[in-house]
Amino acid sequence: MSSNNFNDTPERPARRGFLKAGGAAVAAGATLGATNIAHAAVHAKQDAAIADPMLAVEPFYGEHQGGIVTPQQAHTYVAAFDLTTTSRDDVINLLRQWTDAAARMTQAQPAAKLDGVGDDHPAPDSGDALGLGAAGLTVTFGFGPGLFTSEGKDRYGLAHRRPAALVDLPRFNGDQLLAEKTGGDLYVQACANDAQVAFHAVRQLARQGYGILHMRWGQAGFLSGPRAQTPRNLMGFKDGTNNPPTADPKLMNQFVWATDADAPWMQGGTYTVVRRIRITLEHWDQMELGFQEQVFGRHKYSGAPIGKQKEFDAVDLDAQDKDGNPQIPENSHVRLSNRASNNGAQILRRSYSYNDGTDFYIERWPPWRQETEYDAGLIFVAHQSDPRTGFIPINEKLAKFDMMNQFTTHVGSAIFACPPGAKPGSFIGAELFAA
Amino acid sequence: MSSNNFNDTPERPARRGFLKAGGAAVAAGATLGATNIAHAAVHAKQDAAIADPMLAVEPFYGEHQGGIVTPQQAHTYVAAFDLTTTSRDDVINLLRQWTDAAARMTQAQPAAKLDGVGDDHPAPDSGDALGLGAAGLTVTFGFGPGLFTSEGKDRYGLAHRRPAALVDLPRFNGDQLLAEKTGGDLYVQACANDAQVAFHAVRQLARQGYGILHMRWGQAGFLSGPRAQTPRNLMGFKDGTNNPPTADPKLMNQFVWATDADAPWMQGGTYTVVRRIRITLEHWDQMELGFQEQVFGRHKYSGAPIGKQKEFDAVDLDAQDKDGNPQIPENSHVRLSNRASNNGAQILRRSYSYNDGTDFYIERWPPWRQETEYDAGLIFVAHQSDPRTGFIPINEKLAKFDMMNQFTTHVGSAIFACPPGAKPGSFIGAELFAA
Numbered sequence: 001m002s003s004n005n006f007n008d009t010p011e012r013p014a015r016r017g018f019l020k021a022g023g024a025a026v027a028a029g030a031t032l033g034a035t036n037i038a039h040a041a042v043h044a045k046q047d048a049a050i051a052d053p054m055l056a057v058e059p060f061y062g063e064h065q066g067g068i069v070t071p072q073q074a075h076t077y078v079a080a081f082d083l084t085t086t087s088r089d090d091v092i093n094l095l096r097q098w099t100d101a102a103a104r105m106t107q108a109q110p111a112a113k114l115d116g117v118g119d120d121h122p123a124p125d126s127g128d129a130l131g132l133g134a135a136g137l138t139v140t141f142g143f144g145p146g147l148f149t150s151e152g153k154d155r156y157g158l159a160h161r162r163p164a165a166l167v168d169l170p171r172f173n174g175d176q177l178l179a180e181k182t183g184g185d186l187y188v189q190a191c192a193n194d195a196q197v198a199f200h201a202v203r204q205l206a207r208q209g210y211g212i213l214h215m216r217w218g219q220a221g222f223l224s225g226p227r228a229q230t231p232r233n234l235m236g237f238k239d240g241t242n243n244p245p246t247a248d249p250k251l252m253n254q255f256v257w258a259t260d261a262d263a264p265w266m267q268g269g270t271y272t273v274v275r276r277i278r279i280t281l282e283h284w285d286q287m288e289l290g291f292q293e294q295v296f297g298r299h300k301y302s303g304a305p306i307g308k309q310k311e312f313d314a315v316d317l318d319a320q321d322k323d324g325n326p327q328i329p330e331n332s333h334v335r336l337s338n339r340a341s342n343n344g345a346q347i348l349r350r351s352y353s354y355n356d357g358t359d360f361y362i363e364r365w366p367p368w369r370q371e372t373e374y375d376a377g378l379i380f381v382a383h384q385s386d387p388r389t390g391f392i393p394i395n396e397k398l399a400k401f402d403m404m405n406q407f408t409t410h411v412g413s414a415i416f417a418c419p420p421g422a423k424p425g426s427f428i429g430a431e432l433f434a435a
Numbered sequence: 436m437s438s439n440n441f442n443d444t445p446e447r448p449a450r451r452g453f454l455k456a457g458g459a460a461v462a463a464g465a466t467l468g469a470t471n472i473a474h475a476a477v478h479a480k481q482d483a484a485i486a487d488p489m490l491a492v493e494p495f496y497g498e499h500q501g502g503i504v505t506p507q508q509a510h511t512y513v514a515a516f517d518l519t520t521t522s523r524d525d526v527i528n529l530l531r532q533w534t535d536a537a538a539r540m541t542q543a544q545p546a547a548k549l550d551g552v553g554d555d556h557p558a559p560d561s562g563d564a565l566g567l568g569a570a571g572l573t574v575t576f577g578f579g580p581g582l583f584t585s586e587g588k589d590r591y592g593l594a595h596r597r598p599a600a601l602v603d604l605p606r607f608n609g610d611q612l613l614a615e616k617t618g619g620d621l622y623v624q625a626c627a628n629d630a631q632v633a634f635h636a637v638r639q640l641a642r643q644g645y646g647i648l649h650m651r652w653g654q655a656g657f658l659s660g661p662r663a664q665t666p667r668n669l670m671g672f673k674d675g676t677n678n679p680p681t682a683d684p685k686l687m688n689q690f691v692w693a694t695d696a697d698a699p700w701m702q703g704g705t706y707t708v709v710r711r712i713r714i715t716l717e718h719w720d721q722m723e724l725g726f727q728e729q730v731f732g733r734h735k736y737s738g739a740p741i742g743k744q745k746e747f748d749a750v751d752l753d754a755q756d757k758d759g760n761p762q763i764p765e766n767s768h769v770r771l772s773n774r775a776s777n778n779g780a781q782i783l784r785r786s787y788s789y790n791d792g793t794d795f796y797i798e799r800w801p802p803w804r805q806e807t808e809y810d811a812g813l814i815f816v817a818h819q820s821d822p823r824t825g826f827i828p829i830n831e832k833l834a835k836f837d838m839m840n841q842f843t844t845h846v847g848s849a850i851f852a853c854p855p856g857a858k859p860g861s862f863i864g865a866e867l868f869a870a
Contacts, residue, residue: 054661077790114736123724126716127671127735131661180795180807195630196659196669199790199811207720215717215807218793224631226566234631236562281561282650285642289558300562301549355512355634356791356810358653360615372615372650375791376634 053193056136060103062421063268065428066138068383069246069256069348073136073191076221076352077198078274078379080184080414082146085212088156091147092433097208098141098188099427102201108134111204122207129200135192139201141428142187142272142416150185161432163263165271165386166417172399172410176364181276181412184216189272189381195220217412219276221352221379230303230311234353234376235284235407237296238303241311242338244346255346258385258417265431268420270383273347273391276354276412279377280363284407295403297332305334317341331403337394347382347390354379365406377408387415488628491571495538497856498703500863501573503818504681504691504783508571508626511656511787512633513709513814515579515619515849520647523591527868530576532643533623534862537574537636540564546639557642564635570627574636576863577622577707577851585620596867598698600706600821601852607834607845611799616711616847619651624707624816630655652847654711656787656814665738665746669788669811670719670842672731673738676746677773679781690781693820693852700866703855705818708782708826711789711847714812715798719842730838732767740769752776766838772829782817782825789814800841812843822850 053074058066083091101111110125148154148162190201199220206215225231233239244251260267284292293299293306303311307319307327315338319327328335339346354377361373384390399405419429488509493501518526536546545560583589583597625636634655641650660666668674679686695702719727728734728741738746742754742762752770754762763770774781789812796808819825834840854864 079793119723119725121723122721123671123727123735126669126720128667128669129659130667130671130736131664132659133661180793194659195657195790196667196788199669203716203720203809206717210721215793215809217807218809220790220792222630224564224567224629226568229566232563232565232631234561234563234634236558236565281638282641285561285638286557286645288554288556290554292558300558301565353631354792355630355655357655357789358514358615358650372652374638374650374653 054133054135056193057108057134058106058136058138060106060139060422061424064257065140065269065418065421066106067140067189067191068270068350068418069252070136070138070191071246072223072350073138073198074193074223075195075198076189076191076379077195077202077218078187078189078221078381079202079206079218080144080216081186081188081206081209081213082216083150083155083185083213086155087212088433090212091156092427094209094212095141095429095433096427098205099422101204101208102139102141102428103422105129105201105204106134106137106139108137111208126200126203126207129194129197132194132197135194135197137190137192137197137201139205140187140189140191140272140418142189142418143429143432144183144185144187144414144416146183146185158432161263161265163258163266163417165258165262165266165388166415167388167392169273169387169413169415170392170396172395174399174405175410175413177413178411181217181219182414184414184416186213187272187274187414187416187418195222219354219379219412220356221354223352233351233378234279234281234355235292235296237292237298237300238311239351240349241298241303242315242334243349246348251346252348254385255390256348256383256385263417265429265434266417266419270385270418271387271390272416272418273380273382273384273387274412274414274416275378275380275410277378277380278361278375278409278411280361280365280407280409281374281376282369283363283365283367294329295332295407297328297334306332315340329403331401333398333402333404336397336402342394342397343389345389345394347384347394349380349382351378351380351382353377364409383418489568489570491628492543492569493541493571493573495541495574495857496859499692500575500704500853500856501541502575502624502626503705503785503853504687505571505573505626506681507658507785508573508633509628509658510630510633511624511626511814512630512637512653513622513624513656513816514637514641514653515651516621516623516641516644516648517581517651518585518590518620518648521590522647523868525647526582526591527862529644529647530864530868531862533576533640534857536639536643537576537863538857540636540639541569541572541574543569543572546643561635561638561642564632567629567632570629570632572625572627572632572636574640575622575624575626575707575853577624577853578864578867579618579620579622579849579851581618581620593867596698596700598693598701598852600693600697600701600823601850602823602827604708604822604848604850605827605831607830609834609840610845610848612848613846616652616654618849619851621648622707622709622849622851622853630657654789654814654847655791656789658787668786668813669714669716669790670727670731672727672733672735673746674786675784676733676738677750677769678784681783686781687783690820690825691783691818698852700864700869701852701854705820705853706822706825707851707853708815708817708819708822709847709849709851710815710845712813712815713796713810713844713846715796715800715842715844716809716811717804718798718800718802729764729767730842732763732769741767750775764838766836768833768837768839771832771837777829777832778824780824780829782819782829785816785818787814787816788812799844818853
């Protein structure tokens with residue numbers, strides 16, 4: 001058997017998996033001994049197959065990129081790269097190759113044809129996601145400030161096309177940013193219902209960029225939630241309750257999708273802010289439940305705003321307790337981040353928890369422990385039509401006043417312009433590079 | 436609503452989830468308009484519910500601890516702790532508390548009763564796994580050499596009970612061990628079908644040990660595999676094909692379960708070796724497919740031994756190619772680790788991939804790059820009846836000769852005696868502490 005034998009290489013595992021599930025259902029139904037019952041069982045099993053998160057397939061091409069308003073998958077791997085090439089053509093060719101590979105992988109195919117190269121080249125796909133299915137993979141690309149101007153140089157003739165909304169983020173109160181977790185010229189966000197499928201996508205793209213870019217940072221994340229419920233973050237609270245509903249195109253147009261106001265090539269794209277927020281979970285876990293609820297402004301178990309019964313009950317910032325004090329504390333996270341406190345600003349949060357084991361850490365709040373601690377927390381990801389009216393003013397306020405800051409430290413930060421979706425035959429960002 | 440309102444606190448979410456799935460099926464079936472069809476659909480959906488990995492429940496109490504021959508769950512969090520107390524009673528009380536908490540969590544309950552403490556104590560459970568189900572959670576405890584003697588001191592009167600098989604691991608060729616990823620007095624291995632459920636279990640136990648132990652290291656891992664197939668590691672090869680079958684009690688008694696030969700309290704336990712093996716995936720991804728197959732001694736896509744067709748075809752170490760050279764290379768991983776090359780020794784590997792983002796790294800093999808790279812690889816976990824005839828001789832050979840060493844570096848290491856399972860009403864390791 002030669003190394004070009006691809007017996008179990010699935011060019012279409014999603015479809016194959018679906019058919020296989022259907023076949024199993026026929027067999028299972030048949031044991032019930034009645035055709036109509038078997039038929040019903042087939043329907044039920046097919047529903048189950050469609051709902052199998054490993055078999056989910058998201059479109060790649062379209063008006064918008066995937067992974068922005070796509071219902072959030074269970075895992076992510078986000079990465080940023082620094083370009084080392086000085087050639088505009090290199091960048092264009094890379095984006096063409098990335099577009100093609102991403103489109104293939106989202107459809108459960110290898111990054112490139114497995115028999116497309118001889119044995120004197122690197123394998124066209126690392127193979128670790130073979131047979132796993134598309135797992136709902138989306139791959140979202142973004143452009144950092146360094147693509148437009150890097151150390152004062154207009155490397156690719158793009159400086160004049162930088163959108164005004166792609167600002168350099170200000171330094172926020174309490175920021176303790178690490179250079180090796182911050183910034184980047186190119187952004188790749190892979191989201192999938194399987195950790196290996198997400199990481200696999202980024203690995204293939206990184207390999208394709210060999211010689212013209214360096215990895216700046218990479219980060220795995222995950223999200224665990226009971227089906228159809230708001231997932232809980234590592235602090236144990238439901239996270240995302242007050243997100244603007246992605247099913248409402250009007251709200252998405254208002255808060256998420258960029259307009260052509262300052263950069264026509266960005267119309268239908270979005271601006272994405274990524275923050276690596278370390279949480280001293282050991283510290284948090286020693287707190288009383290009631291205090292934790294004061295910090296969030298919500299009840300922990302139900303997710304309801306303090307004083308309310310249900311998760312989706314409206315946040316009433318004017319409610320007072322019997323002593324006339326605000327029921328939702330002045331410095332609680334819910335109050336400070338609420339749109340009513342931020343001139344109506346909203347951002348679409350699409351964050352993941354992260355868990356990178358342990359390392360030596362010096363806490364910056366009492367009890368100021370210095371010891372081996374969890375390197376875990378939140379990969380905060382927020383999409384918005386303009387960070388100058390979205391993340392920046394909201395986080396200015398949170399960074400100064402949020403009680404949660406006793407437990408959280410922003411150690412990584414990046415901002416990217418994520419262009420609109422690619423058209424079939426074209427590539428991501430084509431309109432930026434159009435003469 | 437007070438903080439003692441537990442509206443959505445699931446004391447038995449597994450069961451509730453099951454009933455909910457059944458109820459949904461009734462509704463779905465009813466739209467088909469015939470009772471018997473609805474009934475069939477209920478059966479099909481109930482099968483699906485039973486197979487739902489989030490609803491799986493593993494027993495905690497028993498002859499052996501869970502997480503050893505338990506079919507491997509999709510996620511893990513492994514951790515080691517150093518004891519700081521000098522009190523034997525502290526250790527016993529901790530193990531009692533851990534046993535109780537672990538038993539509860541494996542049955543999808545919070546680590547302790549949520550309404551069991553007043554609001555002047557830390558919350559009895561961090562809440563981040565509420566509603567997720569047991570997800571097949573197992574919690575496995577082990578004792579490191581430091582429990583018996585630490586810096587020459589017999590802190591807990593246990594020195595004379597240290598089993599001979601709990602050796603200090605030798606230094607292996609190529610080891611680049613980091614102190615902060617190595618050793619530990621107590622071991623906790625949580626495995627579950629959900630990353631948050633696994634981490635949650637370790638967090639609760641760590642919090643319960645506050646003041647008498649320190650975290651030494653913690654590590655998340657994952658495993659992605661098409662259902663009922665051998666999963667692929669990050670190098671893209673199937674991993675675990677030649678494991679001794681856990682369904683064979685005779686083999687498990689021979690190779691996995693400790694006997695009472697040198698430590699009666701360990702009968703029914705096992706010795707566990709953990710190695711954090713970093714893999715330079717960027718380097719590996721630049722290799723040709725044929726070379727990768729020579730390194731493993733297997734075909735990548737099928738998993739078959741070189742020269743064979745199917746994954747489970749026997750490894751024939753004597754087979755030669757047409758030029759009379761061994762078909763499975765002398766320095767391939769499969770040959771060197773095969774039981775025929777190791778006096779029949781076998782170990783039960785139960786490893787996970789890990790993916791801790793990126794950091795600055797200096798490669799120790801050509802091309803000796805120094806740059807930001809993936810901190811990813813394998814959390815190698817092996818269970819065995821005696822490491823002196825198991826992991827140690829096998830790894831002595833691999834460390835010297837395995838071609839794979841060009842891509843792998845062992846950066847963490849630990850060994851633990853994992854005692855037998857606890858009896859209801861007793862605690863893990865009770866017989867070690869029995870006078």
